[in-house]
């Protein structure tokens with residue numbers, strides 16, 4: 001999902017050694033659908049050329065206050081009015097000082113006084129400069145004024161020393177910028193989400209599992225976090241990166257998943273169970289690898305605890321959402337599960353068809369409610385499906 005589709009982002013670049021990293025940052029913002037316009041300070045021009053940003057952004061680059069013979073409007077006002085968000089990366093100690101004191105003596109600082117939109121600052125500098133009391137005082141002031149300050153990371157610095165002051169990971173910056181712009185309708189809510197498959201071993205090298213990739217649960221965790229929720233994600237084994245800001249509790253078996261869910265559910269406002277938990281697991285797990293023989297092998301399975309049903313019994317006034325992945329007669333199974341397991345809502349999806357269910361990047365789901373009505377969504381990217389599910393949870397149960 002392109003989270004910055006149609007957004008006008010102004011990227012301010014000041015004169016730090018990390019200025020070259022802003023090229024990649026701009027590309028990532030564009031990948032999220034943003035139209036990026038760039039402002040470079042005089043000092044930034046010592047490190048990077050405007051041409052790179054002009055070609056890659058497809059927009060003119062703003063570098064000087066006066067003397068642009070083709071200019072027909074007052075650009076710093078024009079850009080300020082259209083900006084949905086401004087990010088200054090890297091933000092030098094000098095630029096931070098100017099912003100904190102209302103100084104407007106160049107293009108970037110003048111533009112910054114004319115904006116009325118969220119601002120994200122990425123300070124990057126030598127660690128002694130960063131720790132300097134005046135710089136810290138200026139950052140505190142700007143944070144109190146509503147600027148989002150992304151802390152620099154620690155490590156080797158361009159000046160040859162080690163410490164805090166490095167330009168953070170690009171993905172992390174983009175995540176924070178998107179988060180700054182997202183509505184915070186789930187602020188203050190604690191959400192427990194389960195995702196992925198479980199693995200039930202029957203010898204040290206073999207297990208029974210299913211095709212769940214974890215993508216739907218991870219999308220829900222990512223979107224809920226962006227919308228301001230405090231998210232705990234109990235996940236079986238997947239190949240996915242943990243979404244930023246999400247508390248991941250990794251598990252392997254259905255039993256481990258049950259333990260984590262029951263010990264973390266009490267203080268949650270919403271529980272969304274997306275994980276494809278094994279219904280059965282082998283009665284015995286051999287100590288040594290089972291040797292191949294000419295005979296067939298029989299593995300006897302025992303029924304696992306139905307975690308969703310148990311939550312349904314234990315829950316107090318929490319909102320409980322389940323998922324039903326079915327190959328057929330989805331409506332009937334989903335509606336029955338909704339009632340039998342005391343759910344507030346169930347999301348049904350057909351698996352085993354292209355573009356939906358396990359492993360796919362898209363999903364086609366129908367949401368069923370206790371009241372008997374349902375809402376069918378078209379096939380969409382899983383991030384979008386996640387957002388629609390959260391919209392429904394918000395509108396039906398939280399407003």
Ligand SMILES: Cc1cc2nc3c(=O)[nH]c(=O)nc-3n(C[C@H](O)[C@H](O)[C@H](O)COP(=O)(O)O)c2cc1C
Nearest residue numbers: 014015016017018041043044092093094095124125
């Ligand atoms: C090689 C070199 C690297 C610099 N790197 C940084 C830096 O990473 N962060 C910083 O705050 N200042 C850095 N400076 C100092 C700034 O360029 C200087 O304070 C300048 O006035 C910043 O102007 P601006 O904020 O208008 O871009 C560096 C200077 C030089 C010569």
